[in-house]
Amino acid sequence: DAGVIQSPRHEVTEMGQEVTLRCKPISGHNSLFWYRQTMMRGLELLIYFNNNVPIDDSGMPEDRFSAKMPNASFSTLKIQPSEPRDSAVYFCASSYLAGGRSEDTQYFGPGTRLTVL
């Protein structure tokens, strides 16, 4: 398996522009996570999907952020409009959750480094 795939790997945009980050989870996994990593705040969970349904979006910072998972093999995280404080590395991770418990490993993608000027 190719692992979790994210695109683009790097994104530089100007304040106010829309940004869309993409993720393809590992085939067969039913849980997908979006994280944001910064030096100041560390690794933050933004949203969690199970079987393509958003279960917990309490980490989404504000209405400018939205995430979708239209099918089991694709998810997007969109920021509109973007701001300089959104600059961070965004990771997608997937895992297999069975029986309502997720004690298994999360597999992370390589991340998208976003810079908002």
Next chain:
Amino acid sequence: GDSVTQMEGPVTLSEEAFLTINCTYTATGYPSLFWYVQYPGEGLQLLLKATKADDKGSNKGFEATYRKETTSFHLEKGSVQVSDSAVYFCALSRGFKTIFGAGTRLFVKA
């Protein structure tokens, strides 16, 4: 709520030195415990895990033992290499959520 606390870095060691990175947790019940490693420019990847008290996780010479009585999961390696330079994250998992520590950066000098 659940939380993970790990020692602040950076930790700088010479090659072949002994490594310990402390991790303690707060949680009700019996979470699973993990160590993840992040190499420069990459995502996190699982290093080792333990799912119940007294379990020892091990991988690539690294070890950690799930200590319920001290709520700890300290990471150890007997002889570090330059290639071990990375950021190490302690984490706990219960339900669908995984809670990560702040990470400890390790530098190993040749």
